[in-house]
Amino acid sequence: MGFVQTNKHYTKVVAKLNDLVFQILGTPSGKFWKDLNLEFSPSFVKKKLLPKSWSKVSTKFSHIPYCENLLSLFLKLEPSERITADDALQHCYFATLPKAIHHIPQTSSIFSVPGVYLIPDITCDNSHL
DSSP states (O other): OHHHHHHHHHHHHHHHHHHHHHHHHOOOOHHHHHHTTOOOOTTTSOSOOOOOOHHHHHGGGTTSTTHHHHHHHHOOSSGGGSOOHHHHHTSGGGTTSOGGGGGSOTTSOGGGSTTOOOOOOTTOOOTTO
């Protein structure tokens, strides 16, 4: 029964993330889903949203160096247009991290690297989460 609970939670999280992305990029068309060879269900998309102006989105992150640029590379509806994880790790946004972070085992925490620690961002509005 735990799996069912976890799966339901996962589905809700994915739906919420999709909603947040659609609020920024706009709702994909039926053609978009067809081109991805995915089943399109009108019930999946609650309402038709138009894309927001990037300037309205980016101002929320303008105080964080290189964040706007990296975010713009991630936020693409077309998967082939998105930055890869490897390329993202080489982005200027991560330049201040110790080089050792690129050589830790996949099963290790980044917090095991000396000099890496979490600083809460008190300027960030997380009310959307």
